[in-house]
Amino acid sequence: LSLIIILFFVLKKASFKAPIASIVLVFVASILFSLSVNFVFNNVFEQRHRDRFSLWLRLEKDPNKLEEIRKTIGYNTYQSEKAIESGGFFGKGFLEGTRTKGDFVPEQHSDYIFTTVGEEWGFVGTTTVVILFTLLLLRLVYIAERQKNDFSRMYAYGVISILLVHYFINVGMVIGILPTIGIPLPFFSYGGSSLLGFTALLFICLKLDANRLNEWG
Structure with missing residues (x-):
């Protein structure tokens, strides 16, 4: 979903003022969060x-x-x-x-x-x-x-x-x-x-x- 949103703004050349580094950071954070959900649910939660x-x-x-x-x-x-x-x-x-x-x-x-x-x-x-x-x-x-x-x-x-x-x-x-x-x-x-x-x-x-x-x- 994050990748789709980023590509949408890039391709449409919208006024997205955040630097590329911030976009990459948000994308990486989203991926890590998605991958950690199952681990946290089964191993961290009581x-x-x-x-x-x-x-x-x-x-x-x-x-x-x-x-x-x-x-x-x-x-x-x-x-x-x-x-x-x-x-x-x-x-x-x-x-x-x-x-x-x-x-x-x-x-x-x-x-x-x-x-x-x-x-x-x-x-x-x-x-x-x-x-x-x-x-x-x-x-x-x-x-x-x-x-x-x-x-x-x-x-x-x-x-x-x-x-x-x-x-x-x-x-x-x-x-x-x-x-x-x-x-x-x-x-x-x-x-x-x-x-x-x-x-x-x-x-x-x-x-x-x-x-x-x-x-x-």
């Missing part, structure tokens, strides 16, 4: 890591065995998917989720908090959360672009990156499109340190934005 990737990539071809694996190795994600599915369009109501109230979903107060939103508030609630996060990120992009110095702009984009990664991975693992890892959903997951950290990031970003007109005195 069995629990391999099981999670096998479940995520659906490497098991037998549907019955795959379902059994989902209920054991992928128990958290399996219960999460079932809870969100049971929420339907409007959800079951505040504190009325049977699977979340019955503690079927582990860590539903922290890593799997989005499951509670899905079961209690349904498609409407989860869509609202997604829209709110998207608007927050777009607003931060607007703030980043109007900064007058590089530091403020890079800091704002750093905050955007942190929030986006946490948001995307958390929601992705809860609905089963990403492997399960312990990462909180910003401003939703239980934990004072998480809330304090994300709040401080936003506060500093807003403070830099408020002082942008007086940066040079």
Whole structure:
């Protein structure tokens, strides 16, 4: 794939400003990465890591065995998917989720908090959360672009990156499109340190934005 992309730019004489050495480096790195995937998967990862990737990539071809694996190795994600599915369009109501109230979903107060939103508030609630996060990120992009110095702009984009990664991975693992890892959903997951950290990031970003007109005195 890397070779195809490089050849495309070279043959089309596109404005690809990177030097030849950088192109070769990227190509070699891509080849080495591709060759190392199988070795790392079989020799570096522990069995629990391999099981999670096998479940995520659906490497098991037998549907019955795959379902059994989902209920054991992928128990958290399996219960999460079932809870969100049971929420339907409007959800079951505040504190009325049977699977979340019955503690079927582990860590539903922290890593799997989005499951509670899905079961209690349904498609409407989860869509609202997604829209709110998207608007927050777009607003931060607007703030980043109007900064007058590089530091403020890079800091704002750093905050955007942190929030986006946490948001995307958390929601992705809860609905089963990403492997399960312990990462909180910003401003939703239980934990004072998480809330304090994300709040401080936003506060500093807003403070830099408020002082942008007086940066040079």
